Amino acid sequence: MEPITLEAVTNAVVVYPGHAQVTKRAYLEFKPGQHETLLAGLPVGLIPGSLTVSAKSAKKTKKKATAGEVTIVRVSVEGEGKERAPEEVEAEVVRAAEKIEETRRRLTEKQKTLNEKKKFFLELARGSSHSLSDSISSGKLSLNQCDSLEKYLFEAIESTDNELITIDQKLEKLDRDRDNLGTRRDEKIERSKRQTYRVITAVELEEPAAFYLEFSYLLEGAGWYPYYDARVFPDEEKVIFTTCAAVHQKTNESWEAVELTLSTGRPSPGGSSVPLDPWVLKLPEEKESRKHPGLEAVLGQPAATNAAFTDGLPLTFAISLPETILPDGSIHRVTIGQEEFPVVIDHVLVPRQSEYAYRRVTAQNDTDRNLLPGAINVFREHDYVGTSRIDAVAPKAKFEFFIGTDERIIVLRALHISKVGKRFAQRSTVQAKIRVTNTTEQDIPVLLIEQHPISRTKDLTIKFTEAKPKPSRQTKRGILNWNFEIKAGDTKELKYSYQIEHPKGRKPVESE
Numbered sequence: 001m002e003p004i005t006l007e008a009v010t011n012a013v014v015v016y017p018g019h020a021q022v023t024k025r026a027y028l029e030f031k032p033g034q035h036e037t038l039l040a041g042l043p044v045g046l047i048p049g050s051l052t053v054s055a056k057s058a059k060k061t062k063k064k065a066t067a068g069e070v071t072i073v074r075v076s077v078e079g080e081g082k083e084r085a086p087e088e089v090e091a092e093v094v095r096a097a098e099k100i101e102e103t104r105r106r107l108t109e110k111q112k113t114l115n116e117k118k119k120f121f122l123e124l125a126r127g128s129s130h131s132l133s134d135s136i137s138s139g140k141l142s143l144n145q146c147d148s149l150e151k152y153l154f155e156a157i158e159s160t161d162n163e164l165i166t167i168d169q170k171l172e173k174l175d176r177d178r179d180n181l182g183t184r185r186d187e188k189i190e191r192s193k194r195q196t197y198r199v200i201t202a203v204e205l206e207e208p209a210a211f212y213l214e215f216s217y218l219l220e221g222a223g224w225y226p227y228y229d230a231r232v233f234p235d236e237e238k239v240i241f242t243t244c245a246a247v248h249q250k251t252n253e254s255w256e257a258v259e260l261t262l263s264t265g266r267p268s269p270g271g272s273s274v275p276l277d278p279w280v281l282k283l284p285e286e287k288e289s290r291k292h293p294g295l296e297a298v299l300g301q302p303a304a305t306n307a308a309f310t311d312g313l314p315l316t317f318a319i320s321l322p323e324t325i326l327p328d329g330s331i332h333r334v335t336i337g338q339e340e341f342p343v344v345i346d347h348v349l350v351p352r353q354s355e356y357a358y359r360r361v362t363a364q365n366d367t368d369r370n371l372l373p374g375a376i377n378v379f380r381e382h383d384y385v386g387t388s389r390i391d392a393v394a395p396k397a398k399f400e401f402f403i404g405t406d407e408r409i410i411v412l413r414a415l416h417i418s419k420v421g422k423r424f425a426q427r428s429t430v431q432a433k434i435r436v437t438n439t440t441e442q443d444i445p446v447l448l449i450e451q452h453p454i455s456r457t458k459d460l461t462i463k464f465t466e467a468k469p470k471p472s473r474q475t476k477r478g479i480l481n482w483n484f485e486i487k488a489g490d491t492k493e494l495k496y497s498y499q500i501e502h503p504k505g506r507k508p509v510e511s512e
Contacts, residue, residue: 003038003200004028008215012259013325014316015247019267020222021050022253025212027058032205034073039215040080040198043252048077050218050267053201058210069209074202097181104174111167118160121153222249224262226336226374228390232343232361232403233381239343239363243336243371245317250329257322260334264372265314315370339367346445348402349411351434357409358402360447365393378403409444410437426504429465431497438486450480452498453508460502467496 008024026039055070199215229242245262249255317336325332341363348358365371371393378385380403388401416431430452438444454477455462464478473481486492502508 003036006037006039006213008039008213010253010255010258012261013255014261014263015222015224015249016263016265016267017223017225018220019047020219020249020251021216021267022219022251022255023214023216025056025214027210027212029208029210030203030205031208034202034204037201037203037213038198039201040196042197042199042217043219043221044196045220045251046197047218047220048197050216051075051077051199052216053199054214054216055203056212056214058212069205069207070211071204072201073204074200076200078198078200080196080198093181097178100174100178100181104171107167107170107174111164111171114160114164114167118157118164121157121160124153218267219251219253221251222247224248224334226372228371228374228376229379230361230376230388230401231379231381232345234345237343237345239341239361240338241341241363242338245334245336247323247325247332247334248329249325249327251327254327255323255325257324260319260323260325262317262319262334262336263314264316315372341366345403346447347406347409349409349436349446349448350450351411351413351448352451355411355413356405356407357411357436357446359404359406360400360402362398362400364398365395368395370394371399376401380404406440408439409446410439411435421504424504425501427499427501429497429499432495434494435491436486436494437491438488441488443485443487445485446483446492448482448484448494450482450494450496452478452480452496453500454478459506460500460508462498462500464496464498467494469494471496 006026006028008026010022010024012023014021024039026037028037053072053075055072057069201213203213224245224247227244227246229244231240231242233239247260247262319334319336323332323334344362346360346362348360350358371390373391374389376388376390378388378401385404386402390399390401393399412435414433416433418429418431420427420429432450432452434448434450436446436448452464453462464474467474467480469482471480472483473479480496482494484492500508
């Protein structure tokens with residue numbers, strides 16, 4: 001007995017960063033006994049070992065069918081089609097090109113005929129105005145007959161124009177198809193190396209039943225990544241933070257009005273762990289310090305992963321509305337959710353790198369879910385100001401991004417260098433002066449970041465001497481931070497200095 005061919009509909013898809021779990025279902029009504037079904041044409045990206053088949057009740061409760069109602073006796077996955085030689089595909093593309101040219105030739109001839117026909121009708125319409133008047137006055141034609149003839153001519157011209165427009169559209173499509181033949185040839189050669197799949201399922205029933213056969217399988221060729229839209233309202237000290245997903249797929253399956261779920265999980269079709277390379281330790285060639293390096297230096301820092309924010313479990317996002325995603329690889333935007341976060345806005349100044357004051361937004365993730373790493377489209381209320389980026393953010397944690405520059409904050413930086421020569425060495429004293437002026441009508445909190453050079457060689461000595469006012473924070477890497485509030489219309493001045501001493505004739509250069 002031939003198996004019953006199924007028409008299954010894709011009803012649910014779970015998209016992972018590099019795969020998709022697709023669920024199809026087919027409605028069946030069978031009498032008692034054993035029956036065999038065939039689901040054909042499954043895409044080439046299907047991972048055969050991932051396929052599962054289950055029977056589910058057709059009742060509204062969606063209760064899974066019990067073994068007494070429907071029993072899955074056997075499931076087999078088979079490849080369809082066979083590998084075709086590249087020469088065969090090439091010949092097929094050549095035939096397609098010849099067919100395009102033949103169709104184009106026929107359309108061009110028809111276009112020429114229609115243009116001549118239109119020209120005839122136009123000349124007839126232009127010349128008929130006087131002859132129709134003469135015919136009416138002589139009584140050869142009635143007024144109604146003349147109106148009918150004139151109407152016929154205009155309708156004929158309009159119909160001819162419509163045919164010409166249709167031909168133009170067909171010719172444009174043929175030109176696009178001809179231009180894409182090379183790409184299509186490469187795609188066909190690639191597809192010809194792989195099989196499509198079909199699933200044969202045997203089921204057994206003890207009594208008549210209406211049920212769904214549900215097929216679930218993992219596919220290659222799909223993925224998603226998160227991004228965000230952030231609309232900052234400075235006066236209200238809030239940000240409307242929209243979490244979005246860019247979903248794409250080239251699985252050769254169209255997902256139409258499906259129940260969509262996004263997951264950060266990474267299914268491993270092979271079911272194996274990542275192999276470990278040898279872990280080699282060695283002693284440094286030159287002892288720079290007798291201080292014990294500590295466990296972190298010997299063992300290394302653990303790699304940062306999203307698992308640190310998810311207790312090791314993947315995040316899933318169920319999209320509330322059905323989504324349609326075409327298999328053309330284009331980006332399909334999906335909104336995951338929208339939140340309102342409180343924000344604090346201050347200004348960050350880095351005079352050594354830029355003369356501008358950057359407006360920094362510090363927000364707090366007040367939700368009980370994680371924010372994934374991703375790009376942010378930043379808006380100041382309704383005006384787009386640029387893009388930023390965040391790393392993974394845990395629930396209740398704070399995160400930062402920037403909303404452009406504020407030209408009302410004027411930053412000036414000047415350096416004064418004095419040199420003193422010794423017999424074998426050169427000493428330079430560098431004095432830095434920074435002036436910050438607030439031309440706005442409100443007090444503004446500021447973080448000013450400066451930097452002085454450091455040395456990692458014995459022959460080059462760099463000594464930080466003083467800073468006024470004292471920095472809020474100073475690191476061994478030469479970073480200086482000042483946190484202060486600058487009053488409306490006020491100017492703030494900061495100074496710091498350091499000394500550089502090096503052998504004569506060996507001018508310091510920046511390390512790469």
